[in-house]
Amino acid sequence: SVPFLIRLFPTLLHKFVxxxxxxxxxxxxxxxxxxxxxxxxxxxxxxxxGVTVGIWHTVPSSRGAEAQGKDQRWYEEAxxxxxxxxxxxHGNGGTR
Numbered sequence: 193s194v195p196f197l198i199r200l201f202p203t204l205l206h207k208f209v210x211x212x213x214x215x216x217x218x219x220x221x222x223x224x225x226x227x228x229x230x231x232x233x234x235x236x237x238x239x240x241x242g243v244t245v246g247i248w249h250t251v252p253s254s255r256g257a258e259a260q261g262k263d264q265r266w267y268e269e270a271x272x273x274x275x276x277x278x279x280x281x282h283g284n285g286g287t288r
Contacts, residue, residue: 225250231259233267 198205207213225232225248232250239245249267251259252275259266271277 231256233264235264235267 220228222228223234223246225234229248229250231253232248235247235249237245237247249271251267251270255270259270
């Protein structure tokens, strides 16, 4: 019956191969990364009209003490300093 269902509903194959509907670990609020990862905040960038991308900004541990208790403005200013920025693209799982 599985091949028949896949033939009728080809999107099922994509869902079960990529499992992008699962958020792991379960019951974690990925909008609050500071609970999971030190020195991290959640931000949103508008890349073009109608498209918003959610990101996590994490500063290195060498600046961890400086980042404690800072707001989003401090993290935005940290992006503008002379240190390199590493961008990690995680894929299409729907969570960060």
